[in-house]
Amino acid sequence: AFRFAWSTPAEYFAASASNRFDKPLPTRSGSFLPYADNWPVSENAWVGSFVHRRELKRAVIASSTAALDAGSLAALVPNANDVERIETSRAARASYLGLHHDAITGTCPKSVADDFTAWARKGEALARDATARSAARALQCDVGAEHSWTEEHGWTGSDGGAARLREPGDAVAVHNPTGWFLPYAEVRLLVGRRVKVVDARTGRAVPTQERRTDGVRFLNGL
Numbered sequence: 623a624f625r626f627a628w629s630t631p632a633e634y635f636a637a638s639a640s641n642r643f644d645k646p647l648p649t650r651s652g653s654f655l656p657y658a659d660n661w662p663v664s665e666n667a668w669v670g671s672f673v674h675r676r677e678l679k680r681a682v683i684a685s686s687t688a689a690l691d692a693g694s695l696a697a698l699v700p701n702a703n704d705v706e707r708i709e710t711s712r713a714a715r716a717s718y719l720g721l722h723h724d725a726i727t728g729t730c731p732k733s734v735a736d737d738f739t740a741w742a743r744k745g746e747a748l749a750r751d752a753t754a755r756s757a758a759r760a761l762q763c764d765v766g767a768e769h770s771w772t773e774e775h776g777w778t779g780s781d782g783g784a785a786r787l788r789e790p791g792d793a794v795a796v797h798n799p800t801g802w803f804l805p806y807a808e809v810r811l812l813v814g815r816r817v818k819v820v821d822a823r824t825g826r827a828v829p830t831q832e833r834r835t836d837g838v839r840f841l842n843g844l
Contacts, residue, residue, distance in 0.1 A: 675728035681742035682720030688749035689717035695756045710752045717745030
């Protein structure tokens with residue numbers, strides 16, 4: 623059992639120094655804790671119980687979000703082939719690797735952090751490709767009923783399973799064939815990339831709502 627008699631840091635260090643018997647204190651070097659070898663690089667700054675690897679965390683967040691979007695959209699769009707399912711799975715594996723606790727906290731050697739970052743960027747690229755394929759397939763689905771747009775009434779006509787991009791580069795509204803509580807679900811798409819929003823049936827441009835909105839909204843009539 624250990625009994626700690628000091629009550630302040632000053633008393634602790636004084637007691638420690640008096641019991642050293644002139645032996646050197648143990649030291650630790652390398653890229654693990656406390657990253658003293660290359661301080662004050664921001665990527666290796668020790669903050670409380672976590673290492674603040676901001677670039678790694680940004681890559682992990684971006685890749686895991688992209689993989690979630692890709693998987694959600696792929697699940698909502700029917701008739702995916704085996705190749706698309708395999709590619710979506712590959713994107714998920716690469717992206718979610720960064721959810722390991724070492725990547726989330728950053729408590730790993732620099733070489734490991736670099737590996738996590740590389741996998742995250744690869745996963746994000748794969749996820750965006752999978753999302754683009756699913757979105758293209760969604761926009762080619764059979765509408766099954768006539769739709770028209772007017773400023774007064776918005777979209778008119780019954781819905782037959784159409785899927786339309788909601789805002790350029792931001793989202794796609796997809797019909798949910800499972801008939802859960804909401805008939806449509808919103809999935810973020812191609813963040814930061816502008817795309818042309820068209821009607822899959824006519825090829826004409828589709829009017830969109832405001833660029834940014836809080837909550838879940840869709841084109842009028844959807």
